[in-house]
Amino acid sequence: AQTVTQSQPEMSVQEAETVTLSCTYDTSESDYYLFWYKQPPSRQMILVIRQEAYKQQNATENRFSVNFQKAAKSFSLKISDSQLGDAAMYFCAGGRNGGSQGNLIFGKGTKLSVKP
Amino acid sequence: SQTIHQWPATLVQPVGSPLSLECTVEGTSNPNLYWYRQAAGRGLQLLFYSVGIGQISSEVPQNLSASRPQDRQFILSSKKLLLSDSGFYLCAWSTTRTDTQYFGPGTRLTVL
Incomplete structure (x- = not known):
């Protein structure tokens, strides 16, 4: 069974500063993907970044980057130069490779506030 | 480009009434489709997922059912709503080649 744990229910960051959101996962699969999704007040889930477990290089998307520590089963999200629009719920999720099964397991989320 | 639509956006229904939520995807063929509740x-x-027309897998036993009458259409239904069915329902799609799921705008359901 797969589990995804986000231990920070809420986080706060000053505008233009950097914040790191934590996520740990546990899986018996050898081939899997990890994701961070953002859910703003509109509640639509927006893909932020995706990491393939077999890749050692950490994924980066503009101001968003991950620190993927496979041995420690850790997958944290770093947001640089935080903007007011980054305020949202952030969900970490994991899924087994092999699209036909397609079950993503989500953490309970971290609410990020950005202070001007 | 691909887009995903859900309607209605908001729904208020009495206990015991039926339910039908619709999700459609444009710009792709034979997607995997998913219904989530938050x-x-x-x-x-995850409530249901589908890898093709008429193929539905249920993840959680509940008062709901799903159908996929067309390749890019996914419907969530109930014959009699319960108070516990209230929530935010999200539809998502992915290709068969990757696990990345893309979500629709969601439907907020309130059962009174």
């Missing part, structure tokens, strides 16, 4: 302040729970 209770207030919680993460997402």
Whole structure:
């Protein structure tokens, strides 16, 4: 069974500063993907970044980057130069490779506030 | 480009009434389709997924059912709503080649 744990229910960051959101996962699969999704007040889930477990290089998307520590089963999200629009719920999720099964397991989320 | 639509955006229904939520995807063929429910302040729970027309897998036994009458259409239904069916319902799609799921705007359902 797969589990995804986000231990920070809420986080706060000053505008233009950097914040790191934590996520740990546990899986018996050898081939899997990890994701961070953002859910703003509109509640639509927006893909932020995706990491393939077999890749050692950490994924980066503009101001968003991950620190993927496979041995420690850790997958944290770093947001640089935080903007007011980054305020949202952030969900970490994991899924087994092999699209036909397609079950993503989500953490309970971290609410990020950005202070001007 | 691909887009995903859900309607209605908001729905208020009495206990015991039927339900039909619709999800459609444009710009792709033979997508995998998913229905999730998000209770207030919680993460997402997968309810159903489909890898093709008429192929539905249920993840959680409940008062709901799903159907896929067309390749890019996914419907969530109930014959009699319960108070516990209230929540935010999200539809998502992915290709068969990757696990990345893309979500629709969601439907907020309140059962009174």
